[in-house]
Amino acid sequence: xxxxxxxxxxxxxxxxxxxxxxxxxxxxxxxxxxxxxxxxxxxxxxxxxxxxxxxxxxxxxxxxxxxxxxxxxxxxxxxxxxxxxxxxxxxxxxxxxxxxxxxxxxxxxxxxxxxxxxxxxxxxxxxxxxxxxxxxxxxxxxxxxxxxxxxxxxxxxxxxxxxxxxxxxxxxxxxxxx
Numbered sequence: 001x002x003x004x005x006x007x008x009x010x011x012x013x014x015x016x017x018x019x020x021x022x023x024x025x026x027x028x029x030x031x032x033x034x035x036x037x038x039x040x041x042x043x044x045x046x047x048x049x050x051x052x053x054x055x056x057x058x059x060x061x062x063x064x065x066x067x068x069x070x071x072x073x074x075x076x077x078x079x080x081x082x083x084x085x086x087x088x089x090x091x092x093x094x095x096x097x098x099x100x101x102x103x104x105x106x107x108x109x110x111x112x113x114x115x116x117x118x119x120x121x122x123x124x125x126x127x128x129x130x131x132x133x134x135x136x137x138x139x140x141x142x143x144x145x146x147x148x149x150x151x152x153x154x155x156x157x158x159x160x161x162x163x164x165x166x167x168x169x170x171x172x173x174x175x176x177x178x
Contacts, residue, residue: 034117039128043144059116
């Protein structure tokens with residue numbers, strides 16, 4: 001149930017209407033297909049980024065082949081461009097007001113860092129959630145646990161948003177009724 005809650009929360013936050021991250025008008029897709037192992041290898045440098053961003057959304061916003069970072073804070077989306085490489089990112093604040101979002105009753109927070117990239121070669125964005133890490137003393141580095149949520153039905157962003165909002169409403173109604 002915890003993993004389902006994580007996935008629903010991520011989709012609710014990051015597929016919210018108006019956020020440019022996953023706009024169907026301007027999809028952001030890296031040319032490469034990423035596996036969980038690829039994301040695990042990249043997680044340390046992106047999660048422990050040079051700006052100290054806590055739980056960023058990581059996606060190739062500018063379509064240059066490396067991941068950039070988005071930070072959601074108080075209804076605003078800040079865009080941090082990666083001026084480094086895919087393996088060695090260096091983030092610079094590119095646009096403090098990249099986009100905005102609103103949720104009437106809650107201020108959503110991303111509980112874990114998330115990557116958006118193609119996982120199955122179908123050229124749409126899939127979600128990787130970096131939800132846990134443990135220190136490996138032998139390798140003297142962190143090993144990350146990565147969960148994947150694929151867009152296997154090839155639904156457009158609007159349809160996904162509608163489905164997720166309905167699920168959230170149902171969950172909230174059930175919580176109130178209890």
